[in-house]
Amino acid sequence: MSLHELVIDSARRYPDRPAIVFGDDTLTYRELDRAAEEFAARLAAAGVSRGDRVVLWADKSPAVVAAMQGVLRLGAVYVPLDGTAPVGRVAVVAGDCGAAAVCTDAGRRPTADEVLAPTTAVLDLDGGEEREAAVAPRVDAAVAPDDPAYVLYTSGSTGTPKGVCLSHRNAAAFVDWAVAELGLGPGDRLANHAPFAFDLSVLDLYGAFAVGASVHLIPREWAYAPHRLVDLLCGGTLTVWYSVPSALLLMMRDGGLLTRPAPPALRAVCFAGEPFPVDGVRALREWTGARLLNLYGPTETNVCTFHEVTATDLERDRPVPIGRACSGDTVWAALPDSSVAGPGQEGELLVAGPTVMRGYWGHPPQQGPYHTGDIVRVRPDGGFDYVGRRDHTVKVRGHRIELGEVEAALGSHPEVDDVAVVSVGEGLDAHLVAFVVPKPDARPGTLALRAHLAATVPSYAVVDHVHLVPDLPRTANGKADRAAMRRAHTESRARRDTSASTRDKATADKEGRGR
Structure with a gap:
């Protein structure tokens, strides 16, 4: 259809x-x-x-x-x-x-x-x-x-x-799977948090329309207004919630979500678009008995793997797995020599099947499997752990560093709520910068965070600078805006250098007058 x-x-x-x-x-x-x-x-x-x-x-x-x-x-x-x-x-x-x-x-x-x-x-x-x-x-x-x-x-x-x-086939393959997996019916009420230009909205709209359910549109100005979102979720009759993890983290941290009773109608909380820090998933599981589902897939494939959170996942110190193939797709991790990765190995995730796009508009049609650019680790059960972006792999002082690994390690610090790491500079000037959102009433020090990192990652992957921020800058789709972070760090360094230069000049002038 x-x-x-x-x-x-x-x-x-x-x-x-x-x-x-x-x-x-x-x-x-x-x-x-x-x-x-x-x-x-x-x-x-x-x-x-x-x-x-x-x-x-x-x-x-x-x-x-x-x-x-x-x-x-x-x-x-x-x-x-x-x-x-x-x-x-x-x-x-x-x-x-x-x-x-x-x-x-x-x-x-x-x-x-x-x-x-x-x-x-x-x-x-x-x-x-x-x-x-x-x-x-x-x-x-x-x-x-x-x-x-x-x-x-x-x-x-x-x-x-x-x-x-x-x-139509691409969208229907995902929608049909989602309807069956979530058991959607005419009585369901789906929240639509994502903008219509973001692929998360496909589930909200067409999952509802496929079964005669209702979709509840969240206005743009409410999308990151934590109290509004919490009132909508807790005060209404929504049965399915789907958003990027950052929206849920904001609701928990600044909107008082965890202090409100979980709505009894809520059956499923789905999240996608970025890794969800495991502490946030633990808090969400304690708050609600609803199903928690991690959905994964780039815009070019929509959702191609999924994982339902289990008790074992909450014992980990890294984000929950992205799981196994869904929507009729076939997925595998490819090693650099194009062979298929086995358990414990890392490779780029490839996707083939009905959700893979026709191609980019104005370009040749998509041929063969889609290369996601995402690095995954194959789990013993055949599912996948997300490691990070291939294009988030950087070289610092000759060492290959996966930023996702550094973020996962920093995110396991007990005083860290959210984190993103970027590489700034080139060649010998390249260095790692962390933007850290502390937990409420916490203010982790740079030395403590670096020591925490040093216990889990190689010394060359320890960040050089840490910025404590109330929130990570976000793109319109709610993902971490790494370009904005790089600009913010560069501007901060420039201001500090200007201040230092002014102080040095003032000191020199003072000493000159004293001679």
Whole structure:
């Protein structure tokens, strides 16, 4: 079943059940189906047809979800961009994918009109005169399983965004697995924490639509407001939560999550996108009896492995495993000579199967298995432990260092809540810098942290500098922003050097006057 048929089918079976909840507003499946039809008619009137790309540039709302569905019903392809995306990025993405239309809100439309090509139609998401002019016949374009459904743009290594092209088959393989694994049904209520431009949102939206459940959209301004998130989770009737670990850590540390009773309706807490410090997982397990699932996979494959947390996992001093293959995929760790790694060995994780992307937009189709760039260690049970990024492997003074290993070691310190390590400088000037978020009321010293590291990693992997920070800087998707950390360290050193130079000059002047 194609992605847009999920809503059509649920509207037929459960017309009056809630489909989308957004604050005090609720859209039933009947209303969502009608809104999608109206938007499809408006797009068709603007010249959008099968295979065209449509950029959706706006803050999260039911209107954006209806727009996604409207795009799909024409056999077209939606390209979601968060409302925080600068107009320059919107122009680059629209140009890269050859967008036939950009849909945005009334406040952003004048800006979009200024930078987009004249051949690109610009539509208001709220409709206005276009809605009055549009006629909404039933639209349900026949699409093949391998036809593209959406394109998610990620940051490219060259600085130019890359469009990950996902088909209906790619998404359905993951959604079907998730529905079965989580036992989703019409009575479920799924939280949507991730932006629509982030692949985590695929489970929230289409897992709900597949079974007639409801998805509860979390506004962008609430995404990292810990008390808001805790009130939503503990004060509502959500059954499934899915977010990056940093959101859960924030809720526990600053939102008082662990002081509130766990909601009895909560059945599953899923997390993905980055390693979850094991102390945080332990605290979460003590708080709730809900299933805890670690989902793993890059945007190019969505979720391709998973692991359900066990009591044994909580005895470890490193993050829980990323587990075994799921979603119909085959995964393995490849050694440098391309042979398959065995238990205890480390290699790059490769993925083959139905969730692997069609390719990057404008580039040749994906051929063969996808190389994730993630280094994993094969466990005795055939599952995997995440070690770190291949491109997070750095050379410092001639030594190869995996930053993930250093982070895991620092993260096991009893006074550390969260940590990220970056390499700054090149050649002989290269050094390791740690950004550490202490536990509440803790202030671990640099010497203590370095001593802790020295007990578990080689001497060349001990960090040179430590910054204690209230929170790690984050990208729009909630991941650690390593570029921002490098800039912050460089600026801090520059300020310190300037201060030292000023002090030295003042001392020299004083001594000169005294002679």
